[in-house]
Each structure stands twice: as structure tokens, then as C-alpha cells.
Amino acid sequence: MQRGTGKRRKTLGQINYVPEPSELYKKLIDSPGWQYKTQDLEELDFFAKRDRALASILYLGDLRIIEALPLTEGNFEDKKKYIWVKNIVVGKKREGRIVFREAKLPLSGPRKPFTDLIIQYLEKLEPNQRLFPWSLKRVKVPLNSTYTLKDGTVKQRFKVTLVGTTRAWQIVNALLPDYTQHWLRAFGYNFDYDNFNFDIMAVTDKTKADPRSLQPYLRRRYEKYPVR
Numbered sequence: 001m002q003r004g005t006g007k008r009r010k011t012l013g014q015i016n017y018v019p020e021p022s023e024l025y026k027k028l029i030d031s032p033g034w035q036y037k038t039q040d041l042e043e044l045d046f047f048a049k050r051d052r053a054l055a056s057i058l059y060l061g062d063l064r065i066i067e068a069l070p071l072t073e074g075n076f077e078d079k080k081k082y083i084w085v086k087n088i089v090v091g092k093k094r095e096g097r098i099v100f101r102e103a104k105l106p107l108s109g110p111r112k113p114f115t116d117l118i119i120q121y122l123e124k125l126e127p128n129q130r131l132f133p134w135s136l137k138r139v140k141v142p143l144n145s146t147y148t149l150k151d152g153t154v155k156q157r158f159k160v161t162l163v164g165t166t167r168a169w170q171i172v173n174a175l176l177p178d179y180t181q182h183w184l185r186a187f188g189y190n191f192d193y194d195n196f197n198f199d200i201m202a203v204t205d206k207t208k209a210d211p212r213s214l215q216p217y218l219r220r221r222y223e224k225y226p227v228r
Helices: 021-030 041-061 112-122 164-175 181-195 200-207 211-217
Strands: 076-078 082-089 100-106 138-148 154-162
Touching: 021 041, 021 112, 041 082, 041 100, 041 112, 041 164, 041 181, 082 112, 100 112, 154 164, 164 181, 181 200, 181 211, 200 211
Parallel strands: none
Antiparallel strands: 076 082, 082 100, 138 154
């Protein structure tokens, strides 16, 4: 949802099923997306390719928005059987360390159309140009909650976020109003889970996510075991 609309935020628990890639792709292609003010057809075409590429990389790469925003054209390499996305900075640090991961975008199979959308946008960019040019400045955003110190002092809670994440959220929500960025990650995780023979540790290895944090995203976690 867009902030300030008064609507309740969609949660992972509200996912009632995982759409097939073809269904998700049709929604993405059919959507009018964000309504830009410009009337320049070339600009509108560029923005449409960029916005669809954003939704596609979140889905295919199981990425958080803060992991997608720093990507440049130089992060992508054609490996013939897939597009390799290298040196992705994982959004959540491990014990203060910066962790890197990779993603492989398919050049065959049911999710190839999403890779095609990303390639179409990459062809519009200069070498090493950022894909999504919104600000990477980190700011402290106040939360609607507080905490109390031992001496009784009440402190405001904050979160640190990138300025550009709000803009990216708005674009994803305009493209796919039935879903959210977290839902796209969930759909990606579930596709991986099914294709890795319901092995959560394989998904963990691919995404560098803690298996405990993956569980709320997986809607079919028991299929590895027979019904008795």
C-alpha cells in the first residue's frame, strides 16, 4: 500500500495462494503502473521498462528493495544459460559484517519472461549505470513506538532506511496493487522451494536468509513429507 492511504498494510499471513509465474507476469504486463506526468512517449517507455524490471528483479532474485536499489548495469553478466547478478549486498548485516550474495535469472523455463523484461531495461542503460536512480541516502525514520531505559527514560524507536525505498514501494504497489514487495519475495521463495525439492536449507543457501526468517514466507513447507 502507499503510505498515508489509511489502508491496512498487507502481511505475509494474508497470502492465500502463490500465483503461477504466467499469472503474475500477465498482471505485470497488463498493469498501467505509475501514472507519470510526462507526455513524452520515449520517456514513458523508459519508465515502464524500468518499473517492470524492478518488480521482476524483486521476484526472480528474492530481493529486498534495499538490495535492489544499489544495483548497476555492471552487476549483471550473461552466462548463456542464465543472467548472473553478482555482488548483491544483503540488506541485513550479520554480526556487523557486510554479506554478499548472487542471483541467477533464468533464460529458460516459466520465469524467463521476467528475465526478458530486465534485459530489455538493461539495454537502455550505460555501462555501470544504476538501474534505479532513487536516493541511497540513509535516514532515521521514527516509529510509532517507544522503549523505556532502566532509569525510566522513555525513548522513541527509529528505523534506518534508504530514502528511495518509499518511491520504489509506491511503484511496485502501483504495478501490482494486489501484492506488496514482501509478497513478491514470498512468491520467489516458494518457487525456489518447490524447485529445490522442498529443501529450505537450499533456499537459505541461495538467498543467505536465516531459515527461521524464511518460514513465514513459505506457504507449502510440509510437502516434502508424505501424508500418512
